[in-house]
Amino acid sequence: MATTESKQVILEVGAERGSITLVGSQSGGSWRFRVETNESALLDLLEEDDWLEIPQRPWVTDWHAALAQLDGYLWFELYPLAPQSALYPMSAASSARSSSV
Structure with missing residues (x-):
């Protein structure tokens, strides 16, 4: 039986x-x-010949690696658009592992 993944x-x-x-x-x-x-707004400022394709980042299986990818940006200076409840169980599990060490 195949499993389906949803992002x-x-x-x-x-x-x-x-x-x-x-x-x-x-x-x-x-x-x-x-x-x-999503940097599509920047495309409005460029000529079509100047567009660059931004490569996708790789999938990582570790929560800390995911946060490291996020830390490549000044994300904390931006406005929250969609905090999701899925974040809380992962951060709680991460905190529990850290406190048990």
Whole structure:
């Protein structure tokens, strides 16, 4: 039986010119994460010949690696657009592991 994965928004922050989204996908009890960006507003400022394709970031399976991807941006200076409840169980589990060490 094949399992289907659906991408969930964990956290989305943005400003006037775009957004940064941490997405997650759960399959068989395991999570994987990736940061995605939407910089489409910048395309309005460029000529079509100047557009660059921004490569997707790789999926990571560790919560701390996901946060490290997010920390490649000044995300904490942006406005929250979509905090999701899925974030809370993962951060709580991470805190529990940290406090038990």
